[in-house]
Amino acid sequence: MSELKILTRNVSRPNPAHIDSYLVNEGYVALPRALNEMTPEEVIDEVKIARLRGRGGAGFPAGMKWDFASRDRRKPKYIICNADEGEPGTFKDRVLIENDPHAILEGMALAGYAAGAEKGFIYIRGEYPQGARILERAIAEATSRSFLGDNILNSGFNFSVTVHRGAGAYVCGEETALIESLEGKRGQSRIRPPFPVNVGYSNLPTVVNNVETLASVPPIILRGGAWYASIGTPECPGTKLYSVSGHVARPGVYELPMGVTLRELIFDNAGGMREGRTFKAAFPGGASSACLDESQLDVKLDFNSLAVAGSMLGSGAVIVLDDTADMVKATHVLIKFFEHESCGKCTPCREGLFWVRRILDQILEGSASEQDLDLLLEICEGIRSTSFCGLGEASVSCVESTIKKFRGEYLAYLRNSGSGEAETEAAS
């Protein structure tokens, strides 16, 4: 499938982040149109017609979020752009932040108008200092031309944006942890409900949208929700930015209609596998998604199809592994990540991941028994079913899925302390 450049339309332009580059390609056309010709309700309706679903991972309909926040009568309200992309394997938002910051700002202003918010924050991960600088500069440019600030384009609508840098905590990508962090606390998740649309930043109505979601809004307002809904699959319309990494010939961000298959993405777009190597597995939604094996290469990469396949789309971070990959070691790497990033709030995630990692250590050392595999799955079940937030729940997908699909590699470690590669054939 060939790329369809809606979100990445400006990426290859010269000096793409500059406001003049954005303006020549219909930039800041949607915002005045909305302010002059549409009511906030009409903006929300257009996004609902588009059936735009949140690109951060949850896939929640953006129009509904805006609607809920707009119906809450308390003020002030807030728009938060979640630019804390920390899911391992994800680097798509970075492309938009560095190359098209104005699309994000225009999307935020439209969200603010729709939901009735006058203040926006961009919570950007601490590891993106350059991105933060680019956004700051873009905000200054947009403010100087009255696309942000007080009385935008003489419409009476005020909207300002502040860039807020995170400091290296994966959990802050979860919207309630992000809000805690923005409030100057440790980034630990809150109980939901109440949801941020009603009780968010400073306990006031707050819309939290991912970078990619917000950047999708200006094209929707310009060309209409029906146009957008005609792209992709009926349940998951639009294009998606897929971050492809690992053992492919051409890693990178590819914008494709939702529902492209894993096979198409890898072999048509990402250049296929490295020379002489064959596909073994892929984590289609980053570290927290269940892996897919060769028999699942034709699964469509959208929210619904991946859920049916027992995995998830998440942020669209496709980590591809070839026949040289050791699935037990790969799982160990991912679990060390989750153990390190556990915020410590709830026991299943904090303690459980410690024990999962310990057992994986022992398997790799050759000092575990087959019973330990069952124990591992039992602990994973506990973590999945009782963790406080979604990140804890999803942290064990890698263990469960690799044991299910590549059990032979685990058994090889259990039988002898050598490499598991010899047993791969038997497992698949």
Place this chain on the structure above:
Amino acid sequence: MMKSTEVFSAKEFSDMENIRARYQEPASAILPLLHYVQGAQGHLSEQALTFVAEFIGVPHVRTFEVATYYTMLFTEPVGRHLVQVCRNLSCHVNGAEEVLQGLKRELGIDVGATTPDRVFTLVEVECIGACDHAPAMMIDGDLHRSVTVDSVSRILNSYREKP
């Protein structure tokens, strides 16, 4: 109440006032202030954390709990340059371990340690969003992509003389 001059220069204090003024909710300025102080002073001393808490008007524990939560904040002195190596999956399968070994050899220190001349601190980090150019590492704010064992020494040397 601590005096700002005990911990900060006049310029630093005025920058901090500007940062605080960006937020209607003063506590929201805690993280930006800690970023700023660490940038100016290298790490977050107990004195600095106490001062920021009073400056914001929150209990002292608030800045301490924030400072000890986030990976990128340091309550102990670190080297002049912070070398952060990604060890997550996309980098791992593309040679991150070899790069890390190379860095350890070149610097003569283990992960988490600082060189005796206090020029470099070596840490592992989780995904810096450069998986398309794995393995990747960051030194201070600079991203280094597609790092190889052979390029490690050259990259480090380019920082030795930098302030």
